[in-house]
Amino acid sequence: xxxxxxxxxxxxxxxxxxxxxxxxxxxxxxxxxxxxxxxxxxxxxxxxxxxxxxxxxxxxxxxxxxxxxxxxxxxxxxxxxxxxxxxxxxxxxxxxxxxxxxxxxxxxxxxxxxxxxxxxxxxxxxxxxxxxxxxxxxxxxxxxxxxxxxxxxxxxxxxxxxxxxxxxxxxxxxxxxxxxxxxxxxxxxxxxxxxxxxxxxxxxxxxxxxxxxxxxxxxxxxxxxxxxxxxxxxxxxxxxxxxxxxxxxxxxxxxxxxxxxxxxxxxxxxxxxxxxxxxxxxxxxxxxxxxxxxxxxxxxxxxxxxxxxxxxxxxxxxxxxxxxxxxxxxxxxxxxxxxxxxxxxxxxxxxxxxxxxxxxxxxxxxxxxxxxxxxxxxxxxxxxxxxxxxxxxxxxxxxxxxxxxxxxxxxxxxxxxxxxxxxxxxxxxxxxxxxxxxxxxxxxxxxxxxxxxxxxxxxxxxxxxxxxxxxxxxxxxxxxxxxxxxxxx
Amino acid sequence: xxxxxxxxxxxxxxxxxxxxxxxxxxxxxxxxxxxxxxxxxxxxxxxxxxxxxxxxxxxxxxxxxxxxxxxxxxxxxxxxxxxxxxxxxxxxxxxxxxxxxxxxxxxxxxxxxxxxxxxxxxxxxxxxxxxxxxxxxxxxxxxxxxxxxxxxxxxxxxxxxxxxxxxxxxxxxxxxxxxxxxxxxxxxxxxxxxxxxxxxxxxxxxxxxxxxxxxxxxxxxxxxxxxxxxxxxxxxxxxxxxxxxxxxxxxxxxxxxxxxxxxxxxxxxxxxxxxxxxxxxxxxxxxxxxxxxxxxxxxxxxxxxxxxxxxxxxxxxxxxxxxxxxxxxxxxxxxxxxxxxxxxxxxxxxxxxxxxxxxxxxxxxxxxxxxxxxxxxxxxxxxxxxxxxxxxxxxxxxxxxxxxxxxxxxxxxxxxxxxxxxxxxxxxxxxxxxxxxxxxxxxxxxxxxxxxxxxxxxxxxxxxxxxxxxxxxxxxxxxxxxxxxxxxx
Numbered sequence: 001x002x003x004x005x006x007x008x009x010x011x012x013x014x015x016x017x018x019x020x021x022x023x024x025x026x027x028x029x030x031x032x033x034x035x036x037x038x039x040x041x042x043x044x045x046x047x048x049x050x051x052x053x054x055x056x057x058x059x060x061x062x063x064x065x066x067x068x069x070x071x072x073x074x075x076x077x078x079x080x081x082x083x084x085x086x087x088x089x090x091x092x093x094x095x096x097x098x099x100x101x102x103x104x105x106x107x108x109x110x111x112x113x114x115x116x117x118x119x120x121x122x123x124x125x126x127x128x129x130x131x132x133x134x135x136x137x138x139x140x141x142x143x144x145x146x147x148x149x150x151x152x153x154x155x156x157x158x159x160x161x162x163x164x165x166x167x168x169x170x171x172x173x174x175x176x177x178x179x180x181x182x183x184x185x186x187x188x189x190x191x192x193x194x195x196x197x198x199x200x201x202x203x204x205x206x207x208x209x210x211x212x213x214x215x216x217x218x219x220x221x222x223x224x225x226x227x228x229x230x231x232x233x234x235x236x237x238x239x240x241x242x243x244x245x246x247x248x249x250x251x252x253x254x255x256x257x258x259x260x261x262x263x264x265x266x267x268x269x270x271x272x273x274x275x276x277x278x279x280x281x282x283x284x285x286x287x288x289x290x291x292x293x294x295x296x297x298x299x300x301x302x303x304x305x306x307x308x309x310x311x312x313x314x315x316x317x318x319x320x321x322x323x324x325x326x327x328x329x330x331x332x333x334x335x336x337x338x339x340x341x342x343x344x345x346x347x348x349x350x351x352x353x354x355x356x357x358x359x360x361x362x363x364x365x366x367x368x369x370x371x372x373x374x375x376x377x378x379x380x381x382x383x384x385x386x387x388x389x390x391x392x393x394x395x396x397x398x399x400x401x402x403x404x405x406x407x408x409x410x411x412x413x414x415x416x417x418x419x420x421x422x423x424x425x426x427x428x429x430x431x432x433x434x435x436x437x438x439x440x441x442x443x444x445x446x447x448x449x450x451x452x453x454x455x456x457x458x459x460x461x462x463x464x465x466x467x468x469x470x471x472x473x474x475x476x477x478x479x480x481x482x483x484x485x486x487x488x489x
Numbered sequence: 490x491x492x493x494x495x496x497x498x499x500x501x502x503x504x505x506x507x508x509x510x511x512x513x514x515x516x517x518x519x520x521x522x523x524x525x526x527x528x529x530x531x532x533x534x535x536x537x538x539x540x541x542x543x544x545x546x547x548x549x550x551x552x553x554x555x556x557x558x559x560x561x562x563x564x565x566x567x568x569x570x571x572x573x574x575x576x577x578x579x580x581x582x583x584x585x586x587x588x589x590x591x592x593x594x595x596x597x598x599x600x601x602x603x604x605x606x607x608x609x610x611x612x613x614x615x616x617x618x619x620x621x622x623x624x625x626x627x628x629x630x631x632x633x634x635x636x637x638x639x640x641x642x643x644x645x646x647x648x649x650x651x652x653x654x655x656x657x658x659x660x661x662x663x664x665x666x667x668x669x670x671x672x673x674x675x676x677x678x679x680x681x682x683x684x685x686x687x688x689x690x691x692x693x694x695x696x697x698x699x700x701x702x703x704x705x706x707x708x709x710x711x712x713x714x715x716x717x718x719x720x721x722x723x724x725x726x727x728x729x730x731x732x733x734x735x736x737x738x739x740x741x742x743x744x745x746x747x748x749x750x751x752x753x754x755x756x757x758x759x760x761x762x763x764x765x766x767x768x769x770x771x772x773x774x775x776x777x778x779x780x781x782x783x784x785x786x787x788x789x790x791x792x793x794x795x796x797x798x799x800x801x802x803x804x805x806x807x808x809x810x811x812x813x814x815x816x817x818x819x820x821x822x823x824x825x826x827x828x829x830x831x832x833x834x835x836x837x838x839x840x841x842x843x844x845x846x847x848x849x850x851x852x853x854x855x856x857x858x859x860x861x862x863x864x865x866x867x868x869x870x871x872x873x874x875x876x877x878x879x880x881x882x883x884x885x886x887x888x889x890x891x892x893x894x895x896x897x898x899x900x901x902x903x904x905x906x907x908x909x910x911x912x913x914x915x916x917x918x919x920x921x922x923x924x925x926x927x928x929x930x931x932x933x934x935x936x937x938x939x940x941x942x943x944x945x946x947x948x949x950x951x952x953x954x955x956x957x958x959x960x961x962x963x964x965x966x967x968x969x970x971x972x973x974x975x976x977x978x
Contacts (some may be wrong), residue, residue, distance in 0.1 A: 069917065133670075139973075140676060149636055218736070221735060222732075241703070243710045400814050432641065475629065
């Protein structure tokens, strides 16, 4: 369906038609790209519900997975992930396995053609895509407590933050805003903020700012026009992406890119909308906007701009699908096919109300090189040993452990849910069956600990009837403490 | 300053004047309470900047801490926590140490008197206050990776969710909405959602719903009028509380309660605003709204309603401090003292535009009893051992560990940042120096593992040059898996 008159210069693109409204909007999108002269050669794979139900927990066959790895560019319509049954989100798998570390979500208000309380909203959210609580590492080790690990790495922070600044430069954005919660999570979110400050210093032409995520989200919800590029961690990015799309009124219009060092995936931000599937009324704009980002990524910025401008003109001209149709504002209600025809008819035209788009400054994908890090000297100085214990008060527990003779390490403190309860706790503190005991080397024993003392401590505790459930070693790095301190420590 | 004409029935309340605008707004608040006939006896303590700088890292002297524990009711003006220097947030300490598990934040639009895009906003956020990522347990164990623990307990979930339903009943709210991210965090957020469903079943008179936090936040930002009571985890609650207050236009007007089984703390949601301190222009409404919640809590609902109605009448009458003053809407610009005088002058009056408040149905504090839990049978079935390793590919690591003879346990899989990289990884996956190795009992060995096999495995790995940094035991509970499964497991 895409022109193959000049096959040599065509870029192979893996294409999936997906579920629900997917096939309709993909047809419309590819038809527009074809008419605009996009030099792409689609390689169609099947993903989604049918594949899940045929027994693939991942929703994709191995041979189709190879297509992604080979072509490195993926245009993906929405899919339906069946509920329950241990099916894995294909999006999550693709992002993490293919190293698509950056989720890029432009978000814009199209007022007055699309209703919104925030007509000046025009921002891009760059969300870290691989780390944070989304690594999915959870454990239950006592009757009462469940735990999830939040993982934040320095290279992960560096890649996403550098990407944000490079993006700002390529797309003429003047400001990058960082959102984190580093007043509470001083090590993990603190690392993100610190790396942001380091990298921002390399981009003196771009304004930088940082907000605590709660205040930042509130400002975004109330005054989104104050933001340009926002870079943030995975969970926060998930939340604010939805806020921005919703208040822009453009959930049905947004496209999204997931970009890695080698591969990239482009899609609509909305789902497969099975309730309106097959009726020919779906708005193809979201996927089309994803495809426009794809064209820029593969170096076809001119075609991308042509499609984008024709699409803007169509919106301006009031040719609207039902989801954004407004009596008195819209001129003509069209279906999926009619909308695509209208965009095609306007190829070569530029918008009058909206600004004309040019991708001349951003013709290529943004490549980020990972800085190699000088390793710091790591020294073992103690261990947090976690217990499952439900037989008394914090003081009883602390006194019993402190009284153990032959203890290779010294008990410094106990916390329950992070609150210091021994020594010097108060009875008002609510305690669960999940206790953290911090052990360090005995006074007088200087220098790094030997790891065998930890196993001896574990063996002793268990021998005395304490149920050890997990350990976290305590380290210093070039002498700097690598663990959060407790009250009074 | 508060009437002591009938000292026997007065309730002792610990009061702190705080920093910045704190003393002015506390004066105004107590003057209004006095005029309304509140039966309270303030016991004044000093907290905040001066106390921090005198050397108390906690910002409160031990004797003043005893006042809180004795009186169990705390009316607190905003304080300034000095930056840096290891000072602990007094709020966080008070919440966790005194077991103030529920943060209660009513949020309302006062349109047209206070400008907002959401005139129908009228909701209450009930935020879990003790758990989640705010337990502050962070570790760095490799050069690249930092980690924070997210802790969610069943009793923690039960208390806050039961509180939310009891609150809804006491304050005539018809719907409780739960927000979580249980599609990603199936164990931690999954527990919260599951407990919500369990407890909701005990309140058939109250409508219940659940939204994934990203969609829920987007709806809150766009259509807040659809919510009544929202109950959610600590981090999400932090974010949406700020969103709701901001879009209501009422950051300067909101009060907040932190409530536990025994103690409770009442305050304004805003900070100490040092830039306008001492000028007599601060809006005392936030602290006053906190004090109204306190009066209800100590059983003085009639006085609370009287103050609340007089305050609403003052707002309606256009008597406004500078922060909410609007030309053409406001009638008179007043300072802190003038505003308090206006409220006092209206005691006994009821609002005309706003609904008259009555606390007749909620005369007492809400008490929650913790349900005792039948413990499930826990069985050790394996261990996740985390390594600091930077010497090659995932396959090299996996093959080396698999080849260890005398290994007491069997290597099942390796993940890096949650992505399965061994066996059957792909080279596109970006790997850090932080590896999780999942070990289980060897085939043929049935039943629960002995913990000593874990220490033997640790000893073997270290002997062979692998740097073990943390462990997470794997358990089943009544046969149900107590850890997240990896792809293909």
